[in-house]
Amino acid sequence: MYSKLSNGAAFPPIILIMCLLPKVSFAQQQQNVVFQIKPAMCVALNQGRTCYAQVKIQWSTLHNDNFCIVQKQSTQPQKNIKCWKNSKGNSYSFEFESSESLTYQLINNNNEPLAEATVDVSWVHKKSPRKRRWRLF
């Protein structure tokens, strides 16, 4: 009685776990990727100005593979920043130059994004809608 009940009750959870397995693995893989970008914000004096910052990206994974960091921008094609062969972790510093926020992704050998982080561009003074009024804002 106890055994039958036990077997009947145990079956559905096992099926459920098997169905979710690929997603869980993928999620675990994502969780095991460390991808940090510093600073996460670049501040310019005025809206619309190019913002400059020395940005450092650090990443690590559980297993060795070929990885790349790519830059994504809404108006431009994806741009490769740096690639590594047979590595499971590294860091890279570069000069950030942009007037808009940019997203960086860590991709594997199959061009699959494993993690991403964004450098937000902000400003102290908002751009004036009025032309030529240098004195304000």
Add this chain to the structure above:
Amino acid sequence: MKLTQNLLYKIKLTLGKTLLVALFFLPQLSFAVEQQLDKETTLFNQTFSWQVMMGISVYSGHSPLKDVKQEDIVDYLSLSLMIDLYYKGFFIQSNHRRSVAITQGAEVGYQLHVDNDWAVDILAKTYISGYDPELLIEKKDENIPTLEGLKEREIGDAIALRYSRFNDDAIFSIDFANLTYWSKANGWLIDVYYNEVFFYKNWDIYIGGGVTYYSNQVMDYYYGVKAEDVTDARSFYDPNTGYKGTFEVYAQYPISKKWSFSAGVTQTYYSNTIGKSPLIDRQNITQFLLGVIYVF
């Protein structure tokens, strides 16, 4: 007590007129402050543009007045409120290109004409910082013979007509200012000013200079010594017209979305007619400024 009085005096010099003119725009300002997220607000099809900043700075440099030196910590500090507001041609503005904007008040005016590369404004502004000899003496341990018994020289407020030419990175302006109605100094002055901004990474670097030409009455009021004010330390002086020339490098750098850092150096040269005044110590003055600005 003395420190407090001195601080109040400084606040009066730097903020007094700015706050007064702000009252003129109080209804609009109050509305704008409620809209801090946008800083631009459309009301009845009219657009407000506004910005309020507070500046805290440390500055160093000789006073042109004889025997007036920076001694206490408040002598090196300056606290200021900078208001920029535009509504239907009316404006309150501070000159962001000059370090003096941190230590002096704003100007209030109206755009008479605006074109692509030139404009004509009518405005009210403090052109000359005044001084109170009694307060200056009181805050020092020693007497200042050249200032003893001298009446206060009040700030030089004026109504001016300004012609400006500008492009994206540079501005040239010439002010014709009349001090008759708003100042005890009377007379008039002409202020010619040029400034150009250079960008280096996140820095804005402003390089500028100007000449201010003072009429006889203005010179008499600030640099002259009348017969009834003559003492052993202070001879009679009736100056002719004079001028002041300035050269300035001023830089700003963003620290965060709310704070920016500013630094500047100003070299000022006073004409012989000012330099010869018994009240004046030197004709060349170099001033340094370091500060932070908070944007509301």
